[in-house]
Amino acid sequence: MSIPVAADRPAVLEFEEVDFVRNGRTILSGVDFTVRAGEHWALIGPNGAGKSTILSICGAAAHPTRGSAAVLGRRLGAVDLRELRHSIGHVNPRHPLRSPLTVFEVVLTGATGSNDLVPRWTPPPATVARAEDLITRLGLDPIREALWPNLSQGERGRALIARALLPDPDLLLLDEPTTGLDVAAREHFLRTVDQLHDTHRDLATVLVTHHLEELPVSTTHAMLIGDGRLLTSGPADQVLTTANISDCFDYPIEISRHDGRWQARASSE
Ligand SMILES: Nc1ncnc2c1ncn2[C@@H]1O[C@H](COP(=O)(O)OP(=O)(O)OP(=O)(O)O)[C@@H](O)[C@H]1O
Incomplete structure (x- = not known):
């Protein structure tokens, strides 16, 4: 049920050669991608690859050390981040509410x-x-x-x-939103996200997950991150392949897709 998205839709996120350095350590290096209105991206990679760091730049919570990142058409570094954050929805399961x-x-x-x-x-x-x-x-x-x-x-x-x-919001960021959910709650959540994409046609989403089984059917694009670098990005079916995922996790993993949902398991080879 992937929704085709025209290449001329407005860019919601534009990363150009983004480097991010903290405490003398390069966490992101040369990250380049564009997310357009109506696209639903999955951001996947091993622990420590840099996914949360990318999401924090997408959410205007941090800006690049080098390169440029534009969020909702506004270049970070040249705009009031707090104001920009009002147009971004961020779903964080560790929401700090006391x-x-x-x-x-x-x-x-x-x-x-x-x-x-x-x-x-x-x-x-x-x-x-x-x-x-x-x-x-x-x-x-x-x-x-x-x-x-x-x-x-x-x-x-x-x-x-x-x-x-x-x-x-025009942009919704979902940071491991199914963490800790039982199977029924997870399925309900994924249906909710799919319905959201049906009712909010211009909404762009970026979802971080460790598990391909937790990707909504409505996912249109994916990017794989390894060691702070963008390994590959593009239409989900072209990116989420056995070869690409095995390379990203440095482990033989077989990918299949049934009824729009992805599955990953250790390759028998
Ligand atoms: N302020 C910081 N100073 C130094 N290193 C940092 C800082 N923040 C994050 N890192 C390091 O940057 C790397 C990327 O972190 P990040 O949280 O973006 O990875 P991730 O892909 O989201 O990981 P996970 O899947 O484990 O949540 C990690 O090795 C982390 O230890």
């Missing part, structure tokens, strides 16, 4: 980009209406008043997607 907010309140924090409700902030009626709509669309009505500490991982995942979509 107070016992309800699901409804957690979704509302998407309007202020904060972890907690901002004191003395009254959400405008349009924001409340949008939060209600997202809660219904993500199947959260029965747990609207449930408290965050009591939610299951799957319920939290759906609440965080609703939160991320509240400001109607």
